[in-house]
Amino acid sequence: MIKMIAIDIDGTLVNEQKVMTQKVKETIQQAMRQGIKIVLCTGRPPAGIKPYADELGFGEHEDYIIAQNGAYILRADTDETVYKKTLTRAEVQEIYDFGKGFSAGTLLVGEHHYYSLEDEVTESMQKDATLVNMDISVLDPNAVTEEMGLMKILYIGEPNEVDVIDSAIPDKMRDDFYIVRSQDFLMEVMEKNSNKGTALTKLADHLGIAMEEVMALGDGENDYEMIQVAGLGVVMSNGTDNLKSIANEITLSNEExxxxHAIEKWAFQS
Known part of the structure; x- marks a missing residue:
């Protein structure tokens, strides 16, 4: 029996126009009425999740959000922080120093703010900040402090610029951090144990739900760990081939x- 469903946002919950269709909304709300816990589990910061959470009626009862690719678990109705994992000052410096030699820009991501460590806010940076409802400003790298509560760093730019930095990341850096290409224009670097899978496991344990009772839905590489740990990992037909290779089931695309379809087929009938 499915008791909790974790749903990625971009490429999963919403279509390519970033809209949650009426069919998807109504089906999720039906699941909520049946007592199934719905968790939005995404790389977005809380501000970028809130519009969809509000549309679904989150906050009217005990609802949870997994933000920042698993670095942040938040209870929506009380704003209580269930879990938060931030980067140290030394880790930020290491990640920044590596990225300085590339044309892709470097963005620091806090709970409520984006910081550009370049001399300007590039078009790619502003586009991403606008998408997730985050303020953005330029910050001197020497002004970074641990008190800022930085949860991840983004290498951001044109896809070919991110390709270059992706191929250049040394094995040691991949061993020391959780690094994922969540979008073609975006590479995310986080604390080693921060990912959607570990966060989903923490939340399920917090709520007393067994992982066998959890369904996860996603489409991208940053969904890999949560699809892997969920009792029922469902991948969108528009998902990556790598993600599909570990799926228990494949559902229709985010445009369909x-x-x-997945909730009706595998959650309501379980």
Whole structure:
């Protein structure tokens, strides 16, 4: 029996216009009425999740959000922080120093703010900040402090610029951090144990739900760990081939109400 469903946002919950269709919304709300816990589990910061959480009626009862690719678990109705994992000052410096020699820009991500460590806010940076409702400003790298509560660093730019930095990341850095290409224009670097899978496991344990009772839906490489740990890992038909290789089931695409199809087929009938 499915008791909790974790749903990625971009490429999963919403279509390519970043809209949650009426069919998807109504099916999720039906699941909520049946007592199934719905968790939005995404790389977005809380501000970028809030519009969809509000649309679904989060906050009217005990609802949870997994943000920042698993570095942040938040209870929506009380704003209580269940879990937060931030980078140290030394880790930020190491990640920044590596990225300085590349054309892709470097963005620091806090709970409520984006910081550009370049001399300007590039078009790519502003586009991503606008998408997730985050303020953005330029910050001197020497002004970074641990009190800022930075949860991840983004290498951001044109896809070919991110390709270059992706191929250049040394094995040791991949061993020391959780690094994932979540979008073609975006490479995310986080604390080693921060990912959607570890966060989903922590939340399930917090709520007393067994992982066998958890369904996860996603489409991208940053969904890999949560698809892997969930009792039922469902991948969108628009998902990556790598993600599909570990899926328990494949649903329709995000343009075909794939989330609604999956919940109706595997959660309501369980």
């Amino acid at each position: 109400d794939g989330v609604a």
